[in-house]
Amino acid sequence: MLEVFVEKDETWTSDEYGRSHEGRVGVLLDDGTVPKPVYFDSASGSSGWEVSHWSVYDGAGTYLTRPKADVLRAECSCGWTGTGHAVDWTTVGEAPFHESGLPTAERCEDDWDTHIRDVADTTVPLPAELEALFQTVTAAIENLAQDSPTAAIKAARALELIAQRTAHWPALDVRDQDPQRVAADLGLSVDAARALLARFGGWHPHG
Template sequence: MGERETWTTEEFGSSHEGAVGVLLADGTVPASVFFDTGSGAGGQSVSQWSVYDGGLAHGPRAAALRAVCSCGWNGPEHKLDWNEIGERKLTEAAAVTADACMEDWDTHTAEVEQSAIPLPETVTALLAQLHEEIEKLAKTSPLAAVRAARRLEVTAGQVGYWPAHDARQDTTAEQAAAALGLNETAARKLMAHFGRWSPYR
């Protein structure tokens, strides 16, 4: 896959990396477009949706855009009307359509969050309050806010150690990934981080 703009959330990261995907008129996904820099040092492979305008130096003409996610999820197709687009640049003419794809992906990540193991309301409220208090502290004493953030890191490491070990014994990698809203690789690395073991064993 070539270079393109992607989206992630803080919690789910690359497990749910979203982007605007392209479909051709026959329903297939086009290959990346290679741009030769002409410098003899190679070129750049790009799959950004806006290059698929059918232009001579660009990729084939996109028939529809849809949100895609690294987890394999695909959003609904949004057809492109080339009679309406005319000679305008695709990046401008289909900007609203691309935004709709991002909104579809936002809905997808909200569903992932809903499907993850729920947290008690008291924990959610305390985390939100702590976030707010540190932000307030940052306005009057940035260094104190940094120290508070560091203390939060230390606390997370302490309280996450034994739960990570217990979860490792009691759940499969697939179950842990589903509960955390991550792919299995990311879930394994997260558990290893808190449990302080190598993710490769």
């Protein structure tokens, strides 16, 4: 009997890279193939939905046996895949797969975390003094929020205005550069980088 895991496909994102590097736990069967989503009927039987969360691949099922996961691995929307971690079905016992397989799934998330750090290392670096300044400003606004939340909001709004003013011309400068290179420097997909430039530059992203 599946519970919450039928409701959504769990994914991971970072604040900086968003859906450009959206991670999830992927599944491989014993023949090395990626299984199709599992279809579940609704309670009324009039409709249903497809689920690809790793926990549904438990080899169970009343009328139609579901595929059984052999390996779990981290996957990213950028196309990266992590090391495969074999599922040890000999130690499962009576526990449902979404419980017994959780340690393996967490190893996949750790792999994705490492991937995100690797992505950060490939992006264009910022000067150390600017990074330090960002940390100082962040701490100052967080402290300000404890005394005056509205002042903290005003400070955050000031940062938004600074970002818009200072990024406008740089966005125009790089608009005609190689989209792949710009996206790689920012750690984003080409579409996400294009949308970011459009927002700062003030043009339509598909214009």
